Amino acid sequence: MSDTIIKFDQVVKRFGALTVLDHLDFNVQRGEKVTIIGPSGSGKSTVLRILMTLESISEGVVSVDGEPLWHEQKDGKLVKASEAHLRKMRVQLGMVFQQFNLFPHMSVLRNITEGPVKVLGLSKQDARERAEELLEMVGLANQAQKYPHQLSGGQQQRVGIARALAMRPKVMLFDEPTSALDPELVGEVLNVIAALAEEHDLTMLLVTHEMRFAREVSDRVCFFDKGKIKEQGTPEELFTDPKEERTREFLKAVLDG
């Protein structure tokens, strides 16, 4: 039995005259950890942003756990999704942003409890317990009362991860989570993500430039180029024996760089 949780079926995304995703077919299995690599402008972040419903699609169908994300059934026809449908679908996904996007006016604790309280309807007490567990997990138990601007970038991103996890999503989307960090802070964030990758149920989709890390944590690596998957395989296959010339060029450029 194949257990596909994410399915892109001939998905096209255009920004004006620019085609970012070009008839993309892309599947992710439940619990799979998939890394997306590729040159800038290849559409890798767009895949995550479409899943988080931050960008709509121009053509094709995206499904999450068997249900269309950007469409819904109405009178037997597939029509554009309403806000209510998007809200229902969104609970399955959580996102970690390149720039963290923490709420600057809320304490670390409140950044994590706000969603569970307001959206999931948890009691303040339950949300607080959940947040404290998560802060423990990301190693920031003693920073709960601080504001984001009082933390380093690496700490802020760990709060960002805890905030997304507090909503208990089935799929976690990481959009270049370490690209905005000083080099010495990258490790602490990657360690947290690697620990998460140990969880069997959680599906993870990660866009990154950290090749060594991609190799360690992913079940599968997809190389994106010009809005399509140019090549994909296990980290072993893709990194040691790429079939495509374009993949070899890219890997050479990033690994030597």
Next chain:
Amino acid sequence: MHWTEYLNPLMQGAWLTVQLTLYSTILGAALAFAAGIGKTSRNHGIKAVAVTYIEVFRGTSLLVQLFWLYFALPILGQGIGLDLRLPPVVAGVLALALNIGAYGAEVVRGAIQAVSKDQFEAAKALNFTRRQTLWSVALPQAIPEMMPSFGNLAVQNLKDTALVSLISLGDLAFRAEQLRNFTQDSTTIYTMVLFMYFGMALVVTAMMKMLERYVGRWRSARG
């Protein structure tokens, strides 16, 4: 007359000026939020009402608005069989509030739209509704940004209260004019009035600064 003898009537006027300023600024702030948020609404009806209000009250003079509410509205009311006569204080507060609210609305709208797109995306990723995003994410960040402009508007409002003397409300400007007619001592009286308005403006500015620090206290957390 010695200048100290002017103090009592002028203080009486100043007290009314303070009340007019306070009530119209509070009501004006409420109108500013309603119209400013309304202008960012997706609902075309709400948006149209907000835009119309803002444009009408920014595009006409406060004096005419005041006269219209006080002199024209009751006659209009008579025509349709309603008693729309307003007590001078109500007409004054209403005109000042409507005027300041229209300017404040643009401040509110601008500050909300200046909140970073990233913040709205984070709110969406956490599945907040539009209303939750506005109240929990956008406004708490936008309000501290509004405060310097609100401070200017509040001082402007204080000075604009002088216009209500024209519908015979006994505010500071009205009392000054009365005393001057009586004593012809223009220099002393208007110098005193000048200082009294200036003193009140300083207090308003200081209060708005305190409010600004209070609503933006998260920005100055240290350690």
